[in-house]
Amino acid sequence: MVALTYLAVAVSAIASTVLGAPAPAADSPDFELGGDHLARRQDYTQNYKTGGSVNFSPGSNGYSVTFSGAQDFVVGKGWSKGTSRNITFSGSTTASGGTVLVSIYGWSKNPLVEYYIQEYSNGQGAAQGTKLGSFDSDGSTYDIWHHQQVNQPSISGTTTFWQYISVRRDKRPGGGTVTTQNHFDAWAKAGLKLGSMDYQVLATEGWGNAGGNSKYTLSG
Numbered sequence: 001m002v003a004l005t006y007l008a009v010a011v012s013a014i015a016s017t018v019l020g021a022p023a024p025a026a027d028s029p030d031f032e033l034g035g036d037h038l039a040r041r042q043d044y045t046q047n048y049k050t051g052g053s054v055n056f057s058p059g060s061n062g063y064s065v066t067f068s069g070a071q072d073f074v075v076g077k078g079w080s081k082g083t084s085r086n087i088t089f090s091g092s093t094t095a096s097g098g099t100v101l102v103s104i105y106g107w108s109k110n111p112l113v114e115y116y117i118q119e120y121s122n123g124q125g126a127a128q129g130t131k132l133g134s135f136d137s138d139g140s141t142y143d144i145w146h147h148q149q150v151n152q153p154s155i156s157g158t159t160t161f162w163q164y165i166s167v168r169r170d171k172r173p174g175g176g177t178v179t180t181q182n183h184f185d186a187w188a189k190a191g192l193k194l195g196s197m198d199y200q201v202l203a204t205e206g207w208g209n210a211g212g213n214s215k216y217t218l219s220g
């Protein structure tokens with residue numbers, strides 16, 4: 001996110017994850033059965049706004065947001081622990097002003113990394129820094145960018161950290177499936193290592209008097 005961004009890091013629904021705790025019922029609000037393991041339902045809401053009008057409505061499996069005259073904001077929905085899950089999203093984004101982007105967005109710690117898999121933007125969006133290469137995934141080519149944020153707010157306070165940014169050339173505001181493992185592998189090949197995964201969401205971000213709207217459902 002851009003320089004002035006500060007992240008809301010409230011995490012909910014982690015109480016049932018203690019090792020050794022009994023498996024929650026399949027209809028628990030926090031878990032669902034996925035294959036042969038329990039996968040956490042979408043339990044993380046990203047909700048950061050700095051100014052202007054941003055009307056954000058998170059739901060149990062997605063979100064909608066309308067915005068006008070917006071300064072930096074990042075809103076979305078996902079999981080408090082990132083994994084190499086395949087994330088399928090469906091919906092729409094319309095941009096009428098400023099910079100608007102839609103990404104799989106997350107963080108790792110040790111090393112501290114802010115990452116983007118940018119699926120749509122009305123300009124260059126999150127792409128900045130050094131371009132390290134490109135690779136193909138999910139029906140398009142993605143360019144890999146590497147950018148250092150110096151003394152910027154993060155999930156570990158104001159500090160210096162790197163951004164790993166995959167930018168999809170064939171933008172798809174309507175959605176699709178993101179094979180996140182392909183990005184993690186491509187980044188690793190480029191020397192970009194992730195640490196322990198923190199939250200992972202589908203997010204709509206805007207800045208610079210951003211105007212427009214987004215509405216998505218997602219699963220993963």
Ligand SMILES: *[C@@H]1O[C@H](CO)[C@@H](O)[C@H](O)[C@H]1NC(C)=O
Pocket residue numbers: 084085086179
């Ligand atoms: C993601 O999808 C691919 C097929 O495209 C599959 O091979 C892989 O196992 C899936 N990964 C996860 C974590 O479900």
